[in-house]
Amino acid sequence: MTEPTGTEITPALEMRGITKRYPGVVANDGISLEVRPGEIHALLGENGAGKTTLMNVLYGLARPDEGEILLDGKPIRIAGPSDAIARGINMVHQHFMLVPVLSVADNILLGEETMANRIFLDRKEAHRRIVELGRRFGFEIDPEAKVGSLSVGWQQRVEILKALYRNARILVLDEPTAVLTPQETEEIFAVLRRLATEGHSIVFISHKLYEVLEVADRITVIRRGRVVGQRLPSETNEDDLAELMVGREVQLTVDRGISHPGAPVLRVTGLEAKDDRGHPAVRGVDLEVRAGEILGIAGVAGNGQDELVESIIGLRHPTAGTVTLAGTDVTGHSPRDMNEAAVAYVPADRHRFGLIKSFSLADNLVLTSYYRPPYAHGVLRNGDAIQKDAISAVERFDIRTPSPTVAAGTLSGGNQQKAVVAREFDRDLKLLVLDQPTRGLDVGSIEFIHRQVIAKRDAGTAVLLVSAELDEVLEMSDRIGVMFGGRIVAVVDGRTADKNEVGLLMATGGTERGAAAPVEAAS
Amino acid sequence: MDITPLINGLDSIPGLGLVFQAIGYLVAVLPPNSSSIMAQATPLALAALCGVLCERSGVVNIGIEGTMLASAFTAWVVGVALNPMFSADPSPIFGLTIPLVLALAAAILVAVIVSALHAWLSISLRVDQIISGTIINIAAAGVTGYLDQLISKSSPAGAGEFAQFTPPAALTNLPVVGWIFAMFLDQGPIGMSVIVFIIGAQIWLFRSRWGLRTRAVGEHPRAAETVGIDVIRLRYRNVMIAGMFAGLGGAFLSIEATNSFQIGMTNGRGFIALAAMIMGRWTPIGAFASALLFATFLQLGQLINIAPPGGDLGVAMSAIPAQFFDAIPYILTIVILAGVVGRSIPPAADGQPYERESAT
Numbered sequence: 012m013t014e015p016t017g018t019e020i021t022p023a024l025e026m027r028g029i030t031k032r033y034p035g036v037v038a039n040d041g042i043s044l045e046v047r048p049g050e051i052h053a054l055l056g057e058n059g060a061g062k063t064t065l066m067n068v069l070y071g072l073a074r075p076d077e078g079e080i081l082l083d084g085k086p087i088r089i090a091g092p093s094d095a096i097a098r099g100i101n102m103v104h105q106h107f108m109l110v111p112v113l114s115v116a117d118n119i120l121l122g123e124e125t126m127a128n129r130i131f132l133d134r135k136e137a138h139r140r141i142v143e144l145g146r147r148f149g150f151e152i153d154p155e156a157k158v159g160s161l162s163v164g165w166q167q168r169v170e171i172l173k174a175l176y177r178n179a180r181i182l183v184l185d186e187p188t189a190v191l192t193p194q195e196t197e198e199i200f201a202v203l204r205r206l207a208t209e210g211h212s213i214v215f216i217s218h219k220l221y222e223v224l225e226v227a228d229r230i231t232v233i234r235r236g237r238v239v240g241q242r243l244p245s246e247t248n249e250d251d252l253a254e255l256m257v258g259r260e261v262q263l264t265v266d267r268g269i270s271h272p273g274a275p276v277l278r279v280t281g282l283e284a285k286d287d288r289g290h291p292a293v294r295g296v297d298l299e300v301r302a303g304e305i306l307g308i309a310g311v312a313g314n315g316q317d318e319l320v321e322s323i324i325g326l327r328h329p330t331a332g333t334v335t336l337a338g339t340d341v342t343g344h345s346p347r348d349m350n351e352a353a354v355a356y357v358p359a360d361r362h363r364f365g366l367i368k369s370f371s372l373a374d375n376l377v378l379t380s381y382y383r384p385p386y387a388h389g390v391l392r393n394g395d396a397i398q399k400d401a402i403s404a405v406e407r408f409d410i411r412t413p414s415p416t417v418a419a420g421t422l423s424g425g426n427q428q429k430a431v432v433a434r435e436f437d438r439d440l441k442l443l444v445l446d447q448p449t450r451g452l453d454v455g456s457i458e459f460i461h462r463q464v465i466a467k468r469d470a471g472t473a474v475l476l477v478s479a480e481l482d483e484v485l486e487m488s489d490r491i492g493v494m495f496g497g498r499i500v501a502v503v504d505g506r507t508a509d510k511n512e513v514g515l516l517m518a519t520g521g522t523e524r525g526a527a528a529p530v531e532a533a534s
Numbered sequence: 535m536d537i538t539p540l541i542n543g544l545d546s547i548p549g550l551g552l553v554f555q556a557i558g559y560l561v562a563v564l565p566p567n568s569s570s571i572m573a574q575a576t577p578l579a580l581a582a583l584c585g586v587l588c589e590r591s592g593v594v595n596i597g598i599e600g601t602m603l604a605s606a607f608t609a610w611v612v613g614v615a616l617n618p619m620f621s622a623d624p625s626p627i628f629g630l631t632i633p634l635v636l637a638l639a640a641a642i643l644v645a646v647i648v649s650a651l652h653a654w655l656s657i658s659l660r661v662d663q664i665i666s667g668t669i670i671n672i673a674a675a676g677v678t679g680y681l682d683q684l685i686s687k688s689s690p691a692g693a694g695e696f697a698q699f700t701p702p703a704a705l706t707n708l709p710v711v712g713w714i715f716a717m718f719l720d721q722g723p724i725g726m727s728v729i730v731f732i733i734g735a736q737i738w739l740f741r742s743r744w745g746l747r748t749r750a751v752g753e754h755p756r757a758a759e760t761v762g763i764d765v766i767r768l769r770y771r772n773v774m775i776a777g778m779f780a781g782l783g784g785a786f787l788s789i790e791a792t793n794s795f796q797i798g799m800t801n802g803r804g805f806i807a808l809a810a811m812i813m814g815r816w817t818p819i820g821a822f823a824s825a826l827l828f829a830t831f832l833q834l835g836q837l838i839n840i841a842p843p844g845g846d847l848g849v850a851m852s853a854i855p856a857q858f859f860d861a862i863p864y865i866l867t868i869v870i871l872a873g874v875v876g877r878s879i880p881p882a883a884d885g886q887p888y889e890r891e892s893a894t
Contacts (some may be wrong), residue, residue: 093762108757110750121750123760124743133739
């Protein structure tokens with residue numbers, strides 16, 4: 012063993028030449044990654060670039076076809092998650108691996124239980140350790156709180172505590188900020204930096220360029236399963252990283268141009284609605300969207316946005332208030348009525364509401380119009396017209412598919428969403444309602460969809476854009492409404508809006524209380 | 535203070551008199567029958583416990599009915615077959631004999647095997663769990679019915695049955711609380727064990743490592759897997775352990791409550807038990823309380839026929855066909871399953887087959 016010197020520190024973790032093939036694709040093609048002790052190492056890449064596969068290899072969820080993993084310079088084989096955990100490798104998954112109905116303590120304990128004897132848990136001791144651990148990293152946590160009642164920011168902390176409780180030395184965070192407000196992101200970064208100074212090694216997976224630049228000590232960029240570059244934050248910038256990540260120059264922000272708002276198209280007054288469990292979710296919303304403008308609704312997920320959108324579109328019966336479309340009262344009209352009235356809707360969950368995954372792409376493209384000519388003759392379908400329409404939509408909306416007859420579920424996320432967009436956008440619209448239109452998509456698809464939305468706006472459509480991604484709202488909106496606790500708590504100008512100001516409104520609803528306390532999530 | 539005039543005054547309010555009479559009838563008739571109600575509740579509670587343990591780990595088991603039927607038949611057949619080979623007298627407590635104990639063991643074994651089949655179909659093969667359970671119900675009804683007919687031809691002697699424990703009269707005759715002792719102690723071995731299993735399972739589910747893991751697997755199996763829990767193995771284990779309770783419930787029907795097997799003798803108890811499980815919000819104690827409620831109605835249906843209430847209430851009730859009272863437990867099941875008794879939320883992953891994150 013040689014003494015580690017300034018330049019030759021034994022990496023805490025090294026992955027050498029990892030290759031992982033799936034039928035038809037090489038997900039990882041000879042990827043090497045080196046993480047030093049006490050380092051925050053960012054792994055940057057688009058969706059589908061192979062980040063998750065690489066981490067699954069590290070976590071023992073996928074077995075590499077080639078390559079080796081070294082821990083403190085010694086080669087190891089990782090048999091599965093419990094083996095990885097035993098070696099001090101822990102992962103915070105993008106979709107939190109928390110059980111909402113269980114308490115914070117039970118979630119942390121799960122799989123690594125602190126026992127009073129062979130059978131029963133020692134919750135008292137566990138609580139003590141959890142509280143202590145939280146304090147060490149600068150936050151007070153209530154071990155008995157139900158995880159489902161915590162805000163996502165606090166759920167993220169529970170995930171991190173879960174790893175620390177298992178004595179994690181190497182912590183992998185997969186898109187940890189995807190659902191956080193800017194303030195929550197800052198707080199999590201503070202926790203990460205503290206972890207790093209205590210000697211933990213952190214792999215930070217992201218596709219958000221500015222975050223990577225802010226928090227990482229080193230950045231490895233991968234594209235299509237290969238490492239395409241390594242950078243230090245001090246010697247790179249967002250444009251450089253974006254080009255590296257996508258493989259071509261990309262416009263990170265679509266130039267939305269100047270809007271020319273016309274007459275009001277959508278007017279919502281005093282709208283109230285309940286969520287699926289019967290609790291009030293929308294508590295008196297007034298808003299107005301004019302022709303040719305984009306009204307963005309920012310808010311932490313679960314503050315009534317989905318219920319608001321569903322009430323407007325006719326999927327949910329409002330308990331009070333009215334919805335008018337170009338002066339006509341359409342409160343409680345059916346989704347088909349709304350569709351016929353030139354209203355289009357892109358739902359938040361494309362898998363559940365946007366597409367029928369087992370249906371062909373062509374059938375999905377006529378889901379809102381299959382019953383009328385030219386797609387139907389009376390009770391019979393007109394297959395030719397449907398097919399022809401599909402071929403044209405595939406071309407114009409750049410949907411990458413082997414053919415229009417394949418099941419929609421087999422397409423990639425970006426192409427699925429393009430299909431939804433093709434169906435909803437491909438006609439003259441009065442109102443376009445978008446709920447999280449780019450969630451989980453790659454930079455290229457996001458750019459494409461954003462361009463389409465701007466084009467619709469410029470053609471005189473009123474656009475209501477709901478997104479939990481504050482960046483998207485800021486980038487796209489002419490005006491921004493902030494939704495909190497079922498109400499629109501503020502409307503600000505989209506051009507002058509300050510990110511931190513809006514973020515604070517999202518987190519607190521405009522009152523200063525409870526910025527650090529668990530927020531009752533209504534999801 | 536003399537409240538008789540007050541009561542008489544209330545009596546003159548139409549309808550209210552009937553309510554008082556009904557309450558009076560229940561108070562008069564239910565406590566003395568507490569032991570029979572508990573006996574009615576026993577197979578329901580055991581089957582509901584089976585359901586709780588399955589569904590808490592995410593496996594819907596609609597085949598409890600068939601599992602119980604198979605066990606009831608097995609217990610009886612084994613008892614019948616072994617009885618002539620042993621001549622020892624039954625033990626003074628519970629009337630235990632070697633054939634009876636072996637019959638009980640065989641019943642439990644068969645229930646575990648049937649449950650393992652359900653586990654294999656629904657966990658490993660990922661067959662729709664309702665289909666898998668239905669297969670078990672149909673197969674159990676067919677196989678036991680056929681075999682029963684074959685065996686009946688030889689007019690077998692009885693299988694023997696467990697005897698009830700007789701608690702000291704000093705206990706059961708205690709004023710006010712005596713009926714509680716009668717309820718839990720004036721029982722055979724299976725009936726008496728129910729409360730132990732229920733309380734044990736309640737503690738086990740909420741305080742032990744196994745319980746925590748079970749609940750996590752039933753709610754969010756992937757989360758459980760990422761912390762190193764073997765979801766598949768845990769589900770297998772739970773379904774099979776749960777099966778033991780269905781087996782006990784089945785054996786109760788043929789060698790404790792009666793000394794016979796009849797075709798289809800479970801008579802829908804496996805389904806009523808599922809309603810009890812739902813009404814009890816997937817907790818052992820809740821399921822037990824609901825089973826007791828169902829049992830009370832079952833018992834009441836019989837009592838009304840044997841000892842109908844007198845007075846205006848009797849007159850009013852004689853207008854209702856007796857079959858209606860027999861149907862009450864089943865009507866109650868429908869009402870509960872329709873969600874009238876408040877919505878109870880099942881484990882989030884209940885009924886969903888789990889596919890391991892592939893370690894290929």
